[in-house]
Amino acid sequence: xxxxxxxxxxxxxxxxxxxxxxxxxxxxxxxxxxxxxxxxxxxxxxxxxxxxxxxxxxxxxxxxxxxxxxxxxxxxxxxxxxxxxxxxxxxxxxxxxxxxxxxxxxxxxxxxxxxxxxxxxxxxxxxxxxxxxxxxxxxxxxxxxxxxxxxxxxxxxxxxxxxxxxxxxxxxxxxxxxxxxxxxxxxxxxxxxxxxxxxxxxxxxxxxxxxxxxxxxxxxxxxxxxxxxxxxxxxxxxxxxxxxxxxxxxxxxxxxxxxxx
Amino acid sequence: xxxxxxxxxxxxxxxxxxxxxxxxxxxxxxxxxxxxxxxxxxxxxxxxxxxxxxxxxxxxxxxxxxxxxxxxxxxxxxxxxxxxxxxxxxxxxxxxxxxxxxxxxxxxxxxxxxxxxxxxxxxxxxxxxxxxxxxxxxxxxxxxxxxxxxxxxxxxxxxxxxxxxxxxxxxxxxxxxxxxxxxxxxxxxxxxxxxxxxxxxxxxxxxxxxxxxxxxxxxxxxxxxxxxxxxxxxxxxxxxxxxxxxxxxxxxxxxxxxxxxxxxxxxxxxxxxxxxxxxxxxxxxxxxxxxxxxxxxxxxxxxxxxxxxxxxxxxxxxxxxxxxxxxxxxxxxxxxxxxxxxxxxxxxxxxxxxxxxxxxxxxxxxxxxxxxxxxxxxxxxxxxxxxxxxxxxxxxxxxxxx
Numbered sequence: 262x263x264x265x266x267x268x269x270x271x272x273x274x275x276x277x278x279x280x281x282x283x284x285x286x287x288x289x290x291x292x293x294x295x296x297x298x299x300x301x302x303x304x305x306x307x308x309x310x311x312x313x314x315x316x317x318x319x320x321x322x323x324x325x326x327x328x329x330x331x332x333x334x335x336x337x338x339x340x341x342x343x344x345x346x347x348x349x350x351x352x353x354x355x356x357x358x359x360x361x362x363x364x365x366x367x368x369x370x371x372x373x374x375x376x377x378x379x380x381x382x383x384x385x386x387x388x389x390x391x392x393x394x395x396x397x398x399x400x401x402x403x404x405x406x407x408x409x410x411x412x413x414x415x416x417x418x419x420x421x422x423x424x425x426x427x428x429x430x431x432x433x434x435x436x437x438x439x440x441x442x443x444x445x446x447x448x449x450x451x452x453x454x455x456x457x458x459x460x461x462x463x464x465x466x467x468x469x470x471x472x473x474x475x476x477x478x479x480x481x482x483x484x485x486x487x488x489x490x491x492x493x494x495x496x497x498x499x500x501x502x503x504x505x506x507x508x509x510x511x512x513x514x515x516x517x518x519x520x521x522x
Numbered sequence: 523x524x525x526x527x528x529x530x531x532x533x534x535x536x537x538x539x540x541x542x543x544x545x546x547x548x549x550x551x552x553x554x555x556x557x558x559x560x561x562x563x564x565x566x567x568x569x570x571x572x573x574x575x576x577x578x579x580x581x582x583x584x585x586x587x588x589x590x591x592x593x594x595x596x597x598x599x600x601x602x603x604x605x606x607x608x609x610x611x612x613x614x615x616x617x618x619x620x621x622x623x624x625x626x627x628x629x630x631x632x633x634x635x636x637x638x639x640x641x642x643x644x645x646x647x648x649x650x651x652x653x654x655x656x657x658x659x660x661x662x663x664x665x666x667x668x669x670x671x672x673x674x675x676x677x678x679x680x681x682x683x684x685x686x687x688x689x690x691x692x693x694x695x696x697x698x699x700x701x702x703x704x705x706x707x708x709x710x711x712x713x714x715x716x717x718x719x720x721x722x723x724x725x726x727x728x729x730x731x732x733x734x735x736x737x738x739x740x741x742x743x744x745x746x747x748x749x750x751x752x753x754x755x756x757x758x759x760x761x762x763x764x765x766x767x768x769x770x771x772x773x774x775x776x777x778x779x780x781x782x783x784x785x786x787x788x789x790x791x792x793x794x795x796x797x798x799x800x801x802x803x804x805x806x807x808x809x810x811x812x813x814x815x816x817x818x819x820x821x822x823x824x825x826x827x828x829x830x831x832x833x834x835x836x837x838x839x840x841x842x843x844x845x846x847x848x849x850x851x852x853x854x855x856x857x858x859x860x861x862x863x864x865x866x867x868x869x870x871x872x873x874x875x876x877x878x879x880x881x882x883x884x885x886x887x888x889x890x891x892x893x894x895x896x897x898x899x900x901x902x903x904x905x906x907x908x909x910x911x912x913x914x915x916x917x918x919x920x921x922x923x924x
Contacts, residue, residue, distance in 0.1 A: 294585065297583070297585075297588070298543065301531060301539055301579070301583055302536055302539045302540050302543075303536070304531050304532075304539070305531070305534055305535050305536030305537070305538060305539040305540075306533065306534065306535050306536065307535070307536060308535055308775065309535045309536070309537050310775065311535075311537055313536050313537050313540065314536060316536070321536075321540075339621055339622075339623070340621050343550070343619065343621060344550075347548070347621065412549070413549035413550070413552045413553050414552070414553070415552055415558060415562070415563075415564040415567070416549045416552060416564070417547070417564050417567075417569075417570060419547070419573075422547065498584070498585050500546060500547065502543050503543065503544050503545065503546045503622070505543075506540050506541075506543035506544035506622075507544040507546065507621075507622040509537075509540045509544070510537070510540050510541050510544035510622045510623050510624055511544075511621075511622050511623045513537045513540065513541075513623065514622075514623025514624075514625065515623075517617075517623075517625055
């Protein structure tokens with residue numbers, strides 16, 4: 262059998278109940294919060310004469326999702342002209358998250374439906390996800406510098422800003438750490454198909470032996486997923502809701518600024 | 523004041539509610555906000571205003587409110603917000619640079635209106651505006667017949683004409699040199715034009731709209747539009763960017779459809795008249811001039827080139843572009859009643875503009891807004907400089923063939 266990955270490797274089977282339970286809770290929180298926030302929008306009056314007037318809650322949500330795939334968004338057409346750093350940061354978030362999401366979907370399909378991530382397809386996916394994770398990590402590093410080092414004069418940084426940025430950095434770094442541990446333990450063929458994970462594995466192998474790596478893997482895995490579930494469920498209750506609101510706001514802005522927006 | 527029943531959502535548009543959620547606190551507005559620049563206080567930044575209002579909504583609609591019941595905002599919290607939301611010129615700089623296109627220039631009046639409804643706004647003498655407009659037909663509370671004091675004797679104005687002229691309250695009561703220039707240029711052009719009798723002209727309603735006290739707006743719109751329909755007007759010209767803004771953007775909505783006539787800025791008409799040869803210059807103006815883009819003309823209405831075309835048509839002029847120009851032009855500090863209530867702040871902000879003109883090496887600062895004209899005039903009185911301020915139509919009227 263060629264290279265592949267076991268979905269719950271080194272995780273006891275009883276944990277899966279909690280994993281899916283928490284995932285469900287996270288998605289329900291996301292759904293409830295999303296509906297609550299979008300319902301507030303729908304209470305707004307239709308007196309703008311603008312392109313958002315008359316849209317129902319589902320329409321507003323679908324529109325905000327569709328706008329993610331607009332050329333404006335995927336090319337960061339609004340942000341790049343104002344600031345290359347901001348534009349690059351936004352592109353890294355959009356593309357990094359999207360590719361990693363597709364990777365997760367692929368692995369789920371592979372695990373539960375059709376096994377196709379074996380051998381070369383798996384290695385290609387591993388490489389793509391490594392690079393996506395790296396792009397996302399670089400974007401987060403830029404965001405951190407912009408927020409805390411090269412900050413706008415008199416910028417106000419809230420606890421929520423720090424929590425969101427911190428949790429995202431942790432999720433990505435833990436993810437690479439988990440991949441690094443697997444690669445360090447298995448040293449599978451095709452290590453060079455996971456350049457970033459490979460670097461992590463080299464570092465981890467120099468610090469820990471096999472037993473220690475296996476031991477560290479479990480709490481790191483739990484932390485990675487708990488943070489990810491928290492992050493997803495918390496989206497509509499936090500500043501991260503701007504992912505959807507910002508799409509609609511920028512879309513509506515075309516009423517004022519034309520195609521510039 | 524009814525804090526218990528305060529509804530922070532009703533009355534806002536769908537887009538405005540979305541905009542309140544769209545802010546990422548990126549800080550781009552912080553870099554450009556003229557009030558933050560002058561006060562050195564981030565609490566006046568657009569992102570803090572949005573954050574504060576969002577927390578008011580959250581108290582009644584957020585997750586904690588759903589689980590534990592809504593909480594009431596305290597009087598102190600609201601008064602703090604009122605301090606933030608009303609100490610703003612609504613220059614629109616934040617809207618221009620916002621990466622997610624939040625139209626703050628329209629959002630702030632809506633939030634101010636909420637504060638007025640709740641009973642905690644507006645501030646200071648702004649509370650007199652509705653009474654003044656109701657009783658005197660102008661926000662100054664002055665006898666409305668004084669509106670025509672600037673008019674030269676013997677001015678020929680048709681009873682009916684396709685071109686109508688709307689003086690505006692700021693021009694008539696505070697910046698007479700400006701509106702005098704307007705009518706002199708109209709007279710020099712030879713075109714047939716009309717205007718309401720000064721004592722019958724009514725405030726456009728902008729001061730009421732911008733301070734969240736717009737109950738009279740429907741009545742003002744109906745009367746104002748009819749006044750010019752009765753005069754056969756097809757094109758209504760005005761100099762005040764704030765008047766033009768509300769006539770262009772809000773009057774159609776309140777009127778219930780497109781207005782029966784076009785509304786244009788004086789510089790747009792004059793640029794056309796110059797291009798058509800109906801206005802020609804008999805004198806030159808051998809000076810280095812810089813033009814200040816008013817907030818509500820450049821950012822509010824995207825009118826930036828016509829004033830420049832007018833200036834660059836004047837013989838002898840050396841036109842110098844300010845470093846901050848067009849949609850990124852600096853706010854002079856006067857807008858939105860700031861010039862009355864926060865007079866010292868407005869004067870300081872005007873001084874920033876004068877410094878920009880000095881740095882650009884211009885001798886003259888050309889204005890086309892009565893609000894800017896008056897307040898920056900006060901800044902000039904407190905600032906030693908060789909730069910002089912001139913209104914664009916005052917300038918043109920002194921140079922054209924009559």
